Amino acid sequence: MATKKQTVVDERLWQKMVSSLEVHGEVKFKEPMKAHTYLQIGGEADVFTCPQDTVSLENILTVLNEERIPFVTVGGGTNILVKDGGIYGVVISLKNFRRNDIAKEEKDMVLFFAESGTPLQKLVSFSRENGYSGIEGLVGIPGSVGGAIAGNAGAFGYSIKNALVSVRLMHSDKGIYEMSVSELGLEYRASMLPEGAVILSANMRLRKEVKEDVEKKIDSFLKQKRETQPLSEMSAGCVFKNPGGASAGRLIDEAGCKGMRVGDAEVSRVHANFFINKGQAKASDFLKLMDEVKKKVMKVFGTELETEIRIVGRDE
Ligand SMILES: Cc1cc2nc3c(=O)[nH]c(=O)nc-3n(C[C@H](O)[C@H](O)[C@H](O)COP(=O)(O)OP(=O)(O)OC[C@H]3O[C@@H](n4cnc5c(N)ncnc54)[C@H](O)[C@@H]3O)c2cc1C
Missing domain, CATH: 3.90.78.10 (UDP-N-acetylenolpyruvoylglucosamine reductase, C-terminal domain)
Known part of the structure; x- marks a missing residue:
């Protein structure tokens, strides 16, 4: 059992592990997790890293798997409580994975692509501005698209499951692969995301509706949320x-x-x-x-x- 002073990976070991690999992105050692959670609570993570791209993430996951080093993925840190003894192993933040755009447009709907670090509220604003319906009830929920999928975030009778079509995952054993929304087994605040899988991106389907109607719903939900929750x-x-x-x-x-x-x-x-x-x-x-x-x-x-x-x- 690990004690407070033990670290599974320190600066020297990390440099040794990744020296021959392509790994771009910020790396911090003994990083206080209170700086990365909405609660502003939490001890130090041995390593906190924000890979810049898919190759870097893949290389990190491969080496962690080979060295049997545990890791935790975080998005916005808005739904986690990190204990005072910190995190034994590596925290991988997906905050640099933020590309998002319309992937396909049809008469009645749009297919929207978002990398997992995209703020969920960016999607809600996009839907409000364009009259795209399906995620109105997600207004005001902080955090990332990846975190929302992992916990099937929702409110006011909506959940991300309703708009989600599929996700792209990365796993050290399986590489990069897709899972459909039904395979993900999303339920009330839960998913059957495979152990060790990192959500890279998501495809979501939104319906085209009257812009004013979508706007009205979103504004009314946000008003209710502000009145009833300590946001x-x-x-x-x-x-x-x-x-x-x-x-x-x-x-x-x-x-x-x-x-x-x-x-x-x-x-x-x-x-x-x-x-x-x-x-x-x-x-x-x-x-x-x-x-x-x-x-x-x-x-x-x-x-x-x-x-x-x-x-x-x-x-x-
Ligand atoms: C003020 C406030 C209001 C809130 N209101 C609501 C609400 O109305 N409804 C609701 O459902 N929730 C709500 N939440 C909770 C939270 O915002 C949501 O659960 C949110 O979707 C979490 O996203 P995140 O990116 O912050 O996830 P994090 O907190 O970073 O992570 C949550 C979980 O998801 C996993 N995870 C994150 N990203 C990935 C990834 N890329 N791949 C694999 N796993 C990943 C993490 O390992 C962790 O287990 C609220 C929180 C706050 C602070």
């Missing part, structure tokens, strides 16, 4: 999944948890399923708060809450 605070979105037909936020609220606090981690007073970092919260505070809220909801309603956010890394 400007440091959070990771909804902490727990909605159990069955119920709203996790309502259960947490009615169990009396709004405003509950451990250290600087607090259950939002605006939306009880959002936990906020009020300043210097540690992952251990956040996890303890999650545990206390779960216990309260279990005690009051007999309902077991299931975690929605992705928890990565190791304890301090």
Whole structure:
């Protein structure tokens, strides 16, 4: 079991591993993950790298596979909680993979191509500006297209699954390959993305509709989201999944948890399923708060809450 001081790969080993390979893009060692998550919580990653292109990413994955070094992929870091002991291994950020464009246009629809690091809101703005329908409910969801697909992000009855046609993946054993949306097994805030696969890009189908109608829907959803969620605070979105037909936020609220606090981690007073970092919260505070809220909801309603956010890394 790794302890805090152990690193699986340090600067020297990394340079040795990649010296004969083509690897372009930023590399940082002992990088604090709080700088890369919306929650602004998280210990250091042994290595944090942002490959510039597909060849660099492929070379990194190959060498990590050969050396048996674990890695975590991140998009916008808006749905992850990184533990205080940081990440043992390599974090691969897809932020440089941002190409996006119309791939094909027909009478009633457009096929849109987006690399996984494309901000999801870029797509929503594009749909609003052009009257392309299918992703209206995704307005205001921060993060990248890749992250949205990995967790099948959605709201207001929409999810990215509805617009998605296929994804292009990279895997160290299988190389680059395509998966259709049905093969991805997207469900409520979950996917069956193969272990170790990195989403490179996505093809999405949007319907052409009356521009004003699309605009109106998007604006109304955004207004609702702004009124009901603490969008400007440091959070990771909804902490727990909605159990069955119920709203996790309502259960947490009615169990009396709004405003509950451990250290600087607090259950939002605006939306009880959002936990906020009020300043210097540690992952251990956040996890303890999650545990206390779960216990309260279990005690009051007999309902077991299931975690929605992705928890990565190791304890301090
Ligand atoms: C204020 C706020 C509001 C939110 N509202 C909503 C909402 O209404 N609905 C909703 O569903 N979510 C919501 N979220 C949660 C979050 O924004 C979404 O889940 C978002 O889609 C995550 O994207 P990301 O790029 O930030 O993913 P990250 O947080 O970077 O990663 C999330 C997961 O996806 C994986 N991943 C990311 N990129 C890739 C890739 N290229 N290949 C393989 N795996 C990848 C990561 O390994 C991780 O497991 C909200 C979050 C915040 C902070």
